[in-house]
Amino acid sequence: MAVSLLLASNDETFREMIREQLLNIPDARVVGEFPEVNQNLYIRVLQEVERHPEVALVIDLAGDSDTSLRALQKVKQAIPDLYVIASSYTSDGEHVIMTVRAGANDFLVQPVKRLDFRDAMERLERTPRRVSTGGSRLGKVYTFLGTKGGVGTTTMAVNFAGVLAQRKQQTVLIDLDWTGNDCAMQIGAQPQYTLQEVGENLDRMDQALFEGFVTRDPLGFYLVGPPDSLENAGYFSEPMFRDFTTFLVEKYESIVVDAGRLINTELVLGALQVSNQIFVVTTQEYPTIRNAQRYMSFLMRMGFNQDQIKVVVNEYSKKAGPGLASLEQIKQTLNQPVFYGIPQSSAVLGSINKARPFVANREEAGDLDRAFRAFVDKATGRKKEAAA
Numbered sequence: 554m555a556v557s558l559l560l561a562s563n564d565e566t567f568r569e570m571i572r573e574q575l576l577n578i579p580d581a582r583v584v585g586e587f588p589e590v591n592q593n594l595y596i597r598v599l600q601e602v603e604r605h606p607e608v609a610l611v612i613d614l615a616g617d618s619d620t621s622l623r624a625l626q627k628v629k630q631a632i633p634d635l636y637v638i639a640s641s642y643t644s645d646g647e648h649v650i651m652t653v654r655a656g657a658n659d660f661l662v663q664p665v666k667r668l669d670f671r672d673a674m675e676r677l678e679r680t681p682r683r684v685s686t687g688g689s690r691l692g693k694v695y696t697f698l699g700t701k702g703g704v705g706t707t708t709m710a711v712n713f714a715g716v717l718a719q720r721k722q723q724t725v726l727i728d729l730d731w732t733g734n735d736c737a738m739q740i741g742a743q744p745q746y747t748l749q750e751v752g753e754n755l756d757r758m759d760q761a762l763f764e765g766f767v768t769r770d771p772l773g774f775y776l777v778g779p780p781d782s783l784e785n786a787g788y789f790s791e792p793m794f795r796d797f798t799t800f801l802v803e804k805y806e807s808i809v810v811d812a813g814r815l816i817n818t819e820l821v822l823g824a825l826q827v828s829n830q831i832f833v834v835t836t837q838e839y840p841t842i843r844n845a846q847r848y849m850s851f852l853m854r855m856g857f858n859q860d861q862i863k864v865v866v867n868e869y870s871k872k873a874g875p876g877l878a879s880l881e882q883i884k885q886t887l888n889q890p891v892f893y894g895i896p897q898s899s900a901v902l903g904s905i906n907k908a909r910p911f912v913a914n915r916e917e918a919g920d921l922d923r924a925f926r927a928f929v930d931k932a933t934g935r936k937k938e939a940a941a
């Protein structure tokens with residue numbers, strides 16, 4: 554049986570060492586890596602297990618041992634059948650017992666010897682594996698990332714949340730665009746509370762408190778975003794966001810994030826890391842495509858999987874006129890097929906002026922509405938065959 558591994562370690566050299574050792578094992582590969590062993594690890598592991606039900610996890614406990622043991626415990630609570638190989642520097646009895654109690658199936662002492670590793674892989678291969686997440690109840694995180702300002706990132710995120718809410722999904726829209734703060738504008742909301750209050754109250758966050766902080770759109774989704782005054786940017790940190798999403802994915806079915814267009818901030822990278830799907834929003838204009846290319850290669854270097862990233866072309870027109878790239882050219886440039894094209898429509902501006910999502914007025918939005926719903930279907934797997 555082929556071996557697929559997830560690697561969790563705070564230590565880049567540990568992950569490198571495991572990857573290297575794997576080269577000697579036929580049919581073995583790493584399908585996911587996590588650079589942080591913390592309480593949110595189980596979310597990322599769950600997401601990967603949904604994609605690769607046959608995986609096993611190698612977890613490095615050598616960093617902060619309390620935190621990493623707790624991380625392991627949470628992983629095993631969430632996914633009891635997952636085969637876990639724990640690793641650390643000490644093999645003293647008490648430590649190994651604690652590791653086993655936290656749920657490890659096997660143990661590798663560091664520095665990991667070639668023979669020990671091979672034996673561990675053999676034990677793993679002999680163990681039947683088919684991990685069930687029990688149809689994971691965790692919410693899905695959908696993040697929209699703009700490759701330039703004005704490409705329609707906010708419009709996509711708001712209407713995506715709108716369609717999910719119309720389908721009776723418990724949905725939260727998070728606006729992480731600190732300078733834009735346009736989600737509230739697009740739905741005509743003037744939120745009293747913001748991510749700042751969320752950040753200040755994370756340690757006692759529950760559903761009642763949260764729903765007191767957020768604005769509810771008439772379509773049914775909740776919105777929380779940055780404070781309107783620009784001074785408070787940067788208050789809501791990346792670790793806060795991770796804590797926050799741990800709460801959200803346990804309580805809500807869908808979390809939609811407007812990440813704005815600043816890809817290289819810690820907060821946005823943190824959001825991308827917990828996302829099930831990342832929609833890179835672009836248009837057919839060459840300067841935007843060029844930026845999209847820079848974004849894509851950055852994401853690849855940061856270790857994102859190609860199947861997490863979906864290219865969405867907004868204001869799409871079939872006739873690629875002068876200055877506009879065709880879908881084929883975009884695919885060539887980005888090294889990835891276009892996931893969906895959303896047509897240009899005057900209904901967008903009309904709906905923004907009315908401060909209502911266009912999906913709230915189906916007749917008026919016509920073709921745009923139909924195309925957008927087909928996009929949501931494809932993105933959420935509702936209709937797998939829906940075509941661009």
Ligand SMILES: Nc1ncnc2c1ncn2[C@@H]1O[C@H](COP(=O)(O)OP(=O)(O)O)[C@@H](O)[C@H]1O
Nearest residue numbers: 699702703704705706707708896897898901902
């Ligand atoms: N599909 C579309 N058709 C026509 N206009 C659009 C479309 N999508 C977005 N726009 C227009 O582009 C402008 C910017 O949209 P917005 O969602 O705020 O972009 P971003 O969040 O990327 O800055 C809006 O004024 C909107 O009217």
Ligand SMILES: [Mg+2]
Nearest residue numbers: 706707733735
């Ligand atoms: Mg925006």
